[in-house]
Amino acid sequence: MNYLAYQSSDLLNGNGLRSTLFVSGCSHGCVGCYNVDSWNPKEGQLFTEEHENNIIADLNDPKINRQGLSLSGGDPLYKRNRRQILQLVKRVKSECANKDIWLWTGFTKEECLADSLMSEIISYVDVLVDGKFEQDKYDPNLKWKGSSNQNVIFMSKI
């Protein structure tokens, strides 16, 4: 998996102060996509175990109380990203006490649940923002999502 950017302290992508990873690769081809460069899975840099360790360390940093990890893109559930994203969300839940995970994907929740690997990934996710971006449903006043067809789904009681 490649990634485009990592922000260790971010206030824009989810509730509270967060660490946010933007991964490369997306197959949804939404008209009006805010970041067409992110579609190419070869964009950005290789995401290594060292990067993963750094994210875990940031979430466990006692000096900065981050609320959790946000995963965006591109699409974290792009087919080639799934194995590494599963490993990352598993580690966050086992090694970072009380940290939540938000994940943005162009797949709907129903599509995620129909696939064994995506379904396993979202079982570790606290907030899922699902669905493709639809330009005719764009509304700049929406919170955490770009178009009204998308859903902000609280999977757990965080």
Ligand code: SF4
């Ligand atoms: S799912 Fe997101 S990144 Fe992918 S094409 Fe749609 S808006 Fe762009």
